[in-house]
Amino acid sequence: MTKKLLIIDDNKEVVEVVSLILTDLFGNIDSANTVDEAEELLSKNVYDLIFLDINLENRNGAEVVKFLIEASENPNKASPFVIISGIITPQFVDRYQKRFAGILMKPFEHDDVLAIVEKILNASNIAEPIQPDEVGVDEIPFLKCDLPFPIIQLDQRVNKILDQVRKSPKLKQLFAQLKVDRTTDNYVLSHIGILINISTAICINMEWNTDKTLEKFVYASYLHDMALSQRPDLARINTSEALEAKKESLSPSDYKLILEHPNIASNSIAGMREIPQDVDAIIRQHHELPKGTGYPLKIGHQKISPLSVVFIIAHDLTEYILANPKWKIEDYVEKSKSKFQGAHFIKILRSLANVN
Numbered sequence: 001m002t003k004k005l006l007i008i009d010d011n012k013e014v015v016e017v018v019s020l021i022l023t024d025l026f027g028n029i030d031s032a033n034t035v036d037e038a039e040e041l042l043s044k045n046v047y048d049l050i051f052l053d054i055n056l057e058n059r060n061g062a063e064v065v066k067f068l069i070e071a072s073e074n075p076n077k078a079s080p081f082v083i084i085s086g087i088i089t090p091q092f093v094d095r096y097q098k099r100f101a102g103i104l105m106k107p108f109e110h111d112d113v114l115a116i117v118e119k120i121l122n123a124s125n126i127a128e129p130i131q132p133d134e135v136g137v138d139e140i141p142f143l144k145c146d147l148p149f150p151i152i153q154l155d156q157r158v159n160k161i162l163d164q165v166r167k168s169p170k171l172k173q174l175f176a177q178l179k180v181d182r183t184t185d186n187y188v189l190s191h192i193g194i195l196i197n198i199s200t201a202i203c204i205n206m207e208w209n210t211d212k213t214l215e216k217f218v219y220a221s222y223l224h225d226m227a228l229s230q231r232p233d234l235a236r237i238n239t240s241e242a243l244e245a246k247k248e249s250l251s252p253s254d255y256k257l258i259l260e261h262p263n264i265a266s267n268s269i270a271g272m273r274e275i276p277q278d279v280d281a282i283i284r285q286h287h288e289l290p291k292g293t294g295y296p297l298k299i300g301h302q303k304i305s306p307l308s309v310v311f312i313i314a315h316d317l318t319e320y321i322l323a324n325p326k327w328k329i330e331d332y333v334e335k336s337k338s339k340f341q342g343a344h345f346i347k348i349l350r351s352l353a354n355v356n
């Protein structure tokens, strides 16, 4: 997987120099010049390494450290970070050193930067031995996709796609991050299986049912809620109304995580050559609605891609089926007419009435 680096420094020259030195080691380098920019990037992306300039006279630098260590909405809690500074007090080192991966004292030489980064990357390879052959097959949960619609050979076709995932070290590592807790709740897995089934059923009806399209929906179904895979309680909240109704009982960080989970998942796969085209857009848009009442982008139907429309409707119907054991497709279509507008949404909803 492309390694991601974040450099937080108000000095643009330092950002430029560190980027240049590390450009061969990281496929993706972001930078932030302010605390706000840093927090924004940190809440939306997962970095393999973070460089943080800290001026201890300036409380802003300490705020970033605090955010890195304490903020629950920060998905980079486990990411290694290196402090860049000219003034590190012994008290500061005492207090936070366990959490640093290294300290780079200013002024520094190119070789100092490389040495510290190589040491950290090697250590993290040893600490996290997620090598292709060591990830159990079970890390990529196979699931039944034979409900609710009978689709010939769908399980076999999906398994073929998952075999490709198992063969690719990068994909295997990505899917291993799902870490679905199957002991407490199988909501996440049933949700994925039904989603694959319904999006395929829609594609069959629309005559879009190619192996390539199925592949896109299998990836999107598995990965769209990856930021919530260990929080089935939050994954169950699927509409703006449900989210607002629960707002009082949610912590601000859980609220933000729900709002941002499409962006977090989409950002973490963006640029991966192993993932089929369009999957990142489908994932980013999976809670959008044609009238602009979805989230996080609040875009209207003109801006929602046709494949995302299939996935949004499949996702909505999946929730309907899980919530209504006596569901009927006619009832769903009737109830959903007012919610879905725009040519693509209407066409696909109509086609659902013919799925059997």
Ligand SMILES: [Fe+2]
Pocket (backbone or CB within 6 Å): 191, 224, 225, 315
């Ligand atoms: Fe979902």
Ligand SMILES: [Fe+2]
Pocket (backbone or CB within 6 Å): 224, 225, 261, 262, 286, 287
């Ligand atoms: Fe979701």
